Amino acid sequence: MSELPLRDGEVDGPTVARVLVGSQLRRLREERGLTRAEAAEPIGASESKISRMELGRVPLKERDVSVLLSLYGVHDDRECAALLARVRETNVPCWWHAYSDLTPNWLQRYLGLEATASLIRTYEAQWLPGLLQTEAYAEAVIRLGTYTQRDDDVARRVQLRLQRQQLLGRPDAPTLWAVVDEAALRRPVGGLQVMRDQIEALVGFVMKAPNVKVQVVPLAAGGHAGAGTSFTILRFPQREMVDLVYVEQLTSALYLDKPADVDHYFDVMNRLSVEAAPPRDTVQILDRILTDLDGPTR
Secondary structure (H helix, E strand, C coil): CCCCCCCCCCCCCHHHHHHHHHHHHHHHHHHCCCCHHHHHHHHCCCHHHHHHHHCCCCCCCHHHHHHHHHHCCCCCHHHHHHHHHHHHHHCCCCHHHHHCCCCCHHHHHHHHHHHHCCEEEEEECCCCCHHHCCHHHHHHHHHHCCCCCCHHHHHHHHHHHHHHHHHHHCCCCCEEEEEEEHHHHHCCCCCHHHHHHHHHHHHHHHHHCCCEEEEEECHHHCCCCCCCCCEEEEECCCCCCCCEEEEECCCCEEEECCHHHHHHHHHHHHHHHHHCCCHHHHHHHHHHHHHHHHHHHC
16 A cells, blocks of 8 residues: 655645545555455445546545545555545635635635645736736726626635735745736736736736746737737646646636646747747846836826
């Protein structure tokens, strides 16, 4: 039997912990040669629930995991205690649970994964990445969406977005590598003053945050590999966690982790990074866009 990949005192966050527990349960089941249907019977569940548990997509119950560990032949008290402690970690409320009435489950899953990523590579064609948005710009983007226009709901959505940004200032902050289409920078979302303030804030990010890299795909580049969709690739510090591609849609999101899919998106992202202006030119490009926004009086 393989060793449980759990370390004393390690906290990965509920979403990642759920994925890690699910992955380990799948390995244990396969080592015993059991099907998902055979694993489901002792806990009174369906085969599809076992699949969702193993993918980290449903809450985990200690009782169910205890029964599965016994079924899988894990009887060592220390190993069982370690895994059950990780199960309890999966049910600890996170800060974004305060916004659960505004955030669907598919978005909450992303927030948990983003919070523990070591590398975030993102391509944006329409807006600035959420992690780099100012308060006024975020509000303008949110009001353009299909969300309710109630002022209190909009304000809470903006605060949720701003709280997400705090991860960039942590001691263990991830590296954010964003490639942005120039069209997104020239679209005056919220009006000219909001856009000026946003671009000036972006200059500050680029110049002051060593873990933030921004590249711009010039309009002159014409068509390019990323045309048609925005997407984000997450990489994690845990060796058991595979790279993940996140593609947000209007009412749902895609989470892609099959190697062929991830490799394809990495290839597109790498091509975008080559086609975009190099990072050393970003501030100059942003200054030029600011000049154009202000017109001849600047």
